[in-house]
Each structure stands twice: as structure tokens, then as C-alpha cells.
Amino acid sequence: MLKSLKGITFGVVAAALMAGVAHADVTVYTAGPQSLIDKLSAGFTKQTGIKVNVFQATTGKVMARIEAEAANPVVDVLVSASWDTATDFAKRGWLVKYSSPNAAKVPDFLKTDSAVAQGISALGIAWNTKSGTPKPTEWADLTKKEYKDLVNIPDPAQSGSSFELTAALAGQDSFKLFNDLKANGAIIAGANADALNPVLQGAKAAVFGAVDYITLAAKAKGESIDVIFPASGTVIAPRPAMILNWSKNQDDAKKFIDYMLSDEGQKAVADEMLMPARTDIPANRPLISDLKLLKYDTAAVYGKRKETLAEITKIYGGK
């Protein structure tokens, strides 16, 4: 008994000492798809010899970790799924100013002096082609009786892009669309993946505001599902990459951003069915220029976040 305790203590101490040894790897926290960051870090290591440590989770969980670590942060590069993170972190003065030479072909609205988009996703209607419902073309189509009880809405409280879509659409007609959807039996169904799963099996016909790249990847795998971008407009979610000012490897972190925006890095982004941030990289999917974007004032929308979510909660009940 005592012996094993000694063993454990020794093990913990040894591991702790090992952890204390500083290494000059780049640590990346990302909300992006795991397969994308795997490809990017493998490619980066091959090109530069610098190792990449990755932590991948949802934007919320990545943020929780950064917040809890704030006393002694370890992250060098952060890739969030919500542009709001970049704005907020810049305001807190947590970001390093850097413009990558490879960012020249990134349009101005997808970069600031401290953040640059890795790729962009858009929201659309994910529709099960075998659901026996007519193909929807507009957001409002989902309030028709053919879609009664067959629509899922991702929870705007759990997804930044869903929130922006909700706020932008609700701002146009003061929540009439969402009241009509509710009257037609639509439900709020958890985060993005939770909303999509029932549509794949056919329990629901459509997701109102699904993240496009996950749906397109499912389609590429042979699922009978399609994404429709309504002509009246949708929202996009650029995924900002940024360097944290507490990073001790800022030069290597900059190299990682450069690689992410290189031809090879952007091709990896396109392969994940995301829109590449650079306009000169081709992708096998609709690009920003093909989409009509809803007009709204991001700052004002986030300023009223609490009120908007409260109204949605009132309409959809519970919570």
C-alpha cells in the first residue's frame, strides 16, 4: 500500500517536472474541425520543423479553457468560429498586431490589424432530399404547412452564427418569421450537430440556419441532404485566427498564420467544404460572391443580445 503510494507520488512529481520543461512548440486552440487542424499542423511541421500542439473543442469550451487559464495562459494561436471573439479580444488588448504577407488576397472585411479569417462558413437551409417535402428556397418557406412539425432551429444561445442569423432576420420583421415558425411546430434543437442529426434520419425535414460545411461534408459522404442558400440573404461566419499577446513564440505563431493562409493551407480549408479566406483559391462549393448577405449592424445586434435571446425564449418557451 505504502509502496504504491510512493510510486504514485513519484509518478506525479516526474510528470510535473516534465511538464515544467519549456518547449518551443506552437500551441493552437481551435474551434474548427479536427481534421482541418490535423492537416494544417502536419503540413506546417513538415514545412518548418516546428511542432504544433492542438486543443480542439467548440468555441464555448475553448473560451472556457482560456478564461480558466487566464492567470497562466499557454495558447499562442486561437482560431474561433465566431468573429465576435476577435472583436472582444482586441478590445481587451489580448491580441498581437500582425498582417501576414499571405493575407493580401483576403478581402478587407475578413481581416483587422490583429485577426484574419482562416475560412468562412455560411448558414443555409439543410434539407433532407428524401423527406417528401418540396425543396424550400426561402426562409419563409419553412412556415408553410408542408413543413409542419418538421423544422429544427439550432439554439442561438449556443452558436454565434445562429444568433447573428436570428438577430438579422428578427430585426427585419420584429420576430414575425420566428412566431410563424413556432406556429408551424418548429423547435429549437440544441447546437448545430444536434439540430442536423434528426434531419439526416428523417425525423425532421429541414434545419433553419444550418452550418453549411458540416452539411456539405455529410452530402459528400452520400447522405441525402442538401444546403439551400435563400436568395433573400443569409449570414456568414468568418473564423478568425489570432495571436495572443502573452505568447512566448510569437514569431513561430506568425509563421503558423502565414502557413494557414498559404496556397497549401487554404486548399486544406477548401477541402473541408469551408470557403477559403483568400479569394484566389478555388473551392468546390458556393463562395461569398455567390451568396446574398443580410445587412445588419453587428455591434448593434450584439448590443441587444440578451433581449433577442429572451424574446426567442419567450416564443419557443421553456428553458
Next chain:
Amino acid sequence: MKANGVTGAAPAAWLAIAGLVLVVAVPFIAVVLQGIFPNLGQGSFSGPFSSLFATLADSALIGMAGNTLLLGGCVVLASAVVAVPLGVFRALYRIPYAPFWDVVLLVPFMIPPYIATLGWIMTLQPRGYLQQLVGFNLAPFLFSLFGMTLVMAFNTFPVVYFAVSRTVEAVGSRYADVGRVFGATPARAFWRITLPLSAPGLAASLMLVFAAAIEEYGTPAALGRRAGFQVLVTGIDLRITDWPIDLPGAAILSLLLVAMSLVTFLAQRWILSRRSYQTVGGKPTAKDKRPLGALKVPVMIAFAVVAFLATGVPLLAILATALSRTISGGLSLGNLSLNNFILVFGNSAGAVGALVNSFSLGIATALITGLIGVTAAYTVVKTRMRGRMTIDVMTILPNALPGIVVAVGLILAWNMPWLPATPYNTAFILLLAYCCILLPQPVRYTTAAFQQIGDNLEAAARVFGASGITAFRRILLPLVFPSLASAMLLVFALASRELVASVVVAPVGMQTIATFIWRQFEQGSIGLGMAMAFIAIVITTLLPLLLLTLLRRSGLVAE
């Protein structure tokens, strides 16, 4: 750790205290401090108590707390209704194929709750597997308090079943037979003698079920949100993962959960302290069980129905999903594919590494929690040491701490800049997290076992000259070993699938089974996630069974 061989209690107690401080007290104190000092994460102690009122004044809080208690109560009741009759029959009667039923009823333990819930959703929702097979669905029934209770009870009832069958078996029919001799009817003897004597195991297991139910995240998140049923854990999760993050609020809500769990624990202690439950007195007990007789058919049907609902349905749903080429293809021969399993074994996305990581961590967690658990339980039950109540309370704290809060507590505690060395960002932080979350299991099981062992056994050994350590090792340990071993196997299973803490605290670049599955789900690769889940369930079921068989052969475990 200076034992000096003076008394038997001292080394065990010191070992328990050292372990508990490291595993439980450190993260718990970090959480308490976070609740008091909102800016602790930045290393600042400014603005104490400023979050307390804002959090407690939230109007949704009463609803969430009420729902939490309601759900916990319903799950306890449903688990007891399902498990107690089965457990009693298993203990007192000769059940045909008893080992088979034990294994089948063990499997629900091994199915991660979030996977089981997803399996139920995919079975019962419109156009789900049930509708594809027989033409109707039970969706309205699933997305309700009733559905949530059933899904969670089918997941947790094995705790009660095994506790009841083991303790009733240990009580045996001897005491009831004495009652019969004095003229009691069989029913009266059971209600007045056997069942009350089995109370430690029953109460301990029901308390574990309650704590697990109020702490569970996956099922309320997946089923409850649609029914408008918000519980404390989903509220905590929202505070932690919704920007701007409210760590102090989450810490305060967690302490509320801990308080709930503590109250049930004290109630259980109070019930048990009113009398003695010692039934293992060293006298030989007759092990022969009664035949079922006319009850055979109904009892067999009950076992089969429970086994099918708790094990069959989720496992079949998982397997069906894992074997589907596409989800939208549904149940058809043309859609059958082994592709997902090939991907797992082909180490796609690091699947094999995740399996190895989880199983190594599971084994280490089982060993450490078993060691701390048995010493803590011994100190609490068998010594008169001062402060043993504190030890007991410490072993119960993690029971109601949601995994995500343990994770945040660990980060806060171990990522302080002034620490010369830290387990943070190594696999050891996961080990600490799992030990903290799962420690209550071995403690509760072995405490119940120690409570049934008469003090005269240890005293007899000491009279014959055995040192305290020898008496502990040669007399007490073998007597509690069956309980300890099953608790450690349970810890292994639970640790190797823990999700919520793993996602937040996992060192960079390290995957576990649960985080692998979760990432696949997040990316829409449900089939691949389910294939991994199926493989993990099979291994976590077979590995402990193999171990038990080996132990039995070597004569370490009696039955």
C-alpha cells in the same frame, strides 16, 4: 507516511487524507474561491462576493433547482422500482442463467449516457428505427420528463441492482429463517428482517443514483431542452460555454448542486446511524438459495424485459447506426457497411490512440480511487479517529460536482503561475479529474461493506497478536474485496468514457474515447462515433469480466 506499526488506523487514515486533499480538496477549494472571488482566473482576489447576489437573484434559478430535484427523485424512484425486485430475487432465489443476467444487466453501465440517449432518440423519433421496423414512433413520449426519467433510470439502475443483490445475499436467509422459526410469514420476515438489514447497500446505491442523476448533463441537454426542462447542470454548462463566460456563476450553481447531494448524504447517514447493520460475524452462512417454483416464468419475463430495454435497445441502435453507410439510408441491406469499423481500426483521426489513452487512464483511476476509497472507508467506519466525519464528507463532495466544474477547478488550481511544477497539460490532469469525479464510487461501496462487518473480527485478530496492518490486510480487506473489486471495475468503465471534464481539461493533442466520439458527432460523422462507442462498450464489458474470471480462478474472489 511513517507507519511505525503503532496502530492499524494511522497509516490508513494518513493515506486517505493525503489522497483526498490532492484529489478532492484542491479542485473543490478552487471552485469555492472562484465563487467568492470572480476574478480568480486572472490571479486576482478583487471584488469578493460580487457575483453571489447576481447569480442567486436569477429568476430562473428556482425553476432549475426544482427541476433538478424533481428529475433526481423520479430517477431514484424508477431505478428502485426496476432494480430492487430483480436484485432481491437474484440474491435469494436460484435464477436460471444468473451469471448471464448479471452480465447483461452490467452493460447499461458501460454505455455512456449521452450515447444511450442518442440511441433512444434515433430509435423512437419519427422515421427512427422503431418506425422503420414497425411503423410508429414514440417521440412525444421520449421528449418529456417521463422519457428522460426512463432513459436515465435504465442507465443507472444497475448500481441499485448489484448493490441490492450483493447486500441481500450477504445478509442471507439466516436472519429471516430465525424470524420464520418465531412464527413470521415469509413476506413479513422479508419486510421486517431481510430488507431492513440490507439498508446500507440500498441507501448507498440510491444516493449514488440521485447524485448521478442531478449531475448528469447529456440526457437533460438532449431530451430536456425540447421539453423546456432546464436543470442546474445545463444552466452551469451554458454559463461556462457562452461568451462572455461566467465562471463565478457556474461555481455558485455547482455549490448549490453539492449542497443538494450533501443533504441526501447526511439523510442517508442519519438513517443508517440509528442502528447496527452488522451481519457478517464470522459465523458460517448457508449459501444455498431457494428454487423459484411457480414464480419462474414471471421472474424470467421481468429479467428479459428489463434487459431488453436497458441493454438491447441502446446497443442495437448503436450497432445499427455504426453499420449504416449513411444515416439517411436507414435500415436496409444496401446501406449495410463495415466502413465505420474499418476506419476506427485503421486509426482514422487517432481512434486507436484514443482507446489506449482511455483504457490506461481507466486502469490507473481504478487503482488510485480503490486505494484511497478503501482506506477512507476503513477510517470512517472502523476507527474512532477525530475528524473522520470530515473525511466522509470529502468523499461525497465530488459526487455532485458536475464534470465541467471539476475541470475548471483543476485548471484554476494547477495553472497558477507560481507553481514550480504542475500536472496541467499532461495526462496526469485527466487522471486527477477522473479520480476526483469517481472517488465516491469505491468509498460508498466499501463503506457499506465495512458497515456489515462485525468489529469482533478485527478485535479477534488483534487479540491473537496480529498488527493493525496485518488484521486489515488479512481479515478486513478480503471481506470487503468483492465490493471493492466491483467498485473499481465500475470506476474503470466510467473513467474510460468520461466526457464533459475530458473535453475541457484534456492536455493539448490528447484524445480519449469520449472526446473522439464527441468530435465525430460535432462534425456530423455519427456512424463513426457510434462504431467507436460500440467497440468501447464491448471492451469495457469484456475486460472486467476477464479480470474477474482470472481472480476467481486464482481464488482471490470467493464467488
